[in-house]
Amino acid sequence: MFTDINENTVFTLNVNSTNGCDLSTSFTTEACEEELSLIENDSISFSVSPNPASSFIEVNSGLVGEKDIHVYELSEKPVLKSQQDHIDITELKSGIYLIEISQEGSKSIKRIIVQ
Numbered sequence: 001m002f003t004d005i006n007e008n009t010v011f012t013l014n015v016n017s018t019n020g021c022d023l024s025t026s027f028t029t030e031a032c033e034e035e036l037s038l039i040e041n042d043s044i045s046f047s048v049s050p051n052p053a054s055s056f057i058e059v060n061s062g063l064v065g066e067k068d069i070h071v072y073e074l075s076e077k078p079v080l081k082s083q084q085d086h087i088d089i090t091e092l093k094s095g096i097y098l099i100e101i102s103q104e105g106s107k108s109i110k111r112i113i114v115q
Contacts, residue, residue: 043107044061044063044102044103044107044108045062045108046060046061046062046063046108047059047060047061047110048060048099048110048112051112051113052113052115053112053114053115054089054090054114054115055089055090056086056088056089057089057099057112058085058086058087059085059086059087059101060085061085061101063101065103066103067083067102068081068082068083068103069081069084069087069099069100070099070100070102071087071092071098071100072097072098073095073097073098074095079092089114094114095114097111097114098112099111
């Protein structure tokens with residue numbers, strides 16, 4: 001839990017993996033009239049395989065019904081959108097991306113590596 005979050009507070013998120021693919025990103029809070037809150041992105045359990053991948057990924061969530069799957073660059077620029085579990089990633093450049101799955105207001109985000 002964060003306390004004393006003020007305007008221009010800088011947070012750095014470091015993710016270290018066992019396969020040597022590490023990720024670090026920073027963000028700064030801005031002034032707003034609404035209360036700041038931390039949203040956890042673990043409300044939907046899912047996996048992506050293969051990871052790393054070069055042509056297709058398979059999203060395994062067990063969700064039934066409509067779901068939205070978005071792939072973003074680390075800058076949060078959207079690059080793919082799908083409602084299918086089998087996703088063609090051949091048009092993506094090599095790098096690290098974020099994949100978000102959402103359904104009925106719940107969502108989760110994971111990292112994928114495109115080779």
